[in-house]
Amino acid sequence: MDIAAHNVANLSTEAFAPLRADGSQGSVGSLDFVDEFVEATMLAPIAYTANASVARTAAEMQRALLDIRA
Numbered sequence: 001m002d003i004a005a006h007n008v009a010n011l012s013t014e015a016f017a018p019l020r021a022d023g024s025q026g027s028v029g030s031l032d033f034v035d036e037f038v039e040a041t042m043l044a045p046i047a048y049t050a051n052a053s054v055a056r057t058a059a060e061m062q063r064a065l066l067d068i069r070a
Helices: 002-009 033-069
Strands: none
Touching: 002 033
């Protein structure tokens, strides 16, 4: 989400090369505003929810393991 916000905020900057989530940088002028908007408003919340589910499951598994060993 931070990267999408950065790219949208700098869209009108001259010779701006957008950042990518994998740490790479796109070529100058290759920013697609629609893709950035979709990622920021639709995909990022889904990713945050999935990450929270993984963290919750890991905590439950750790708790269960400690219960077994006690």
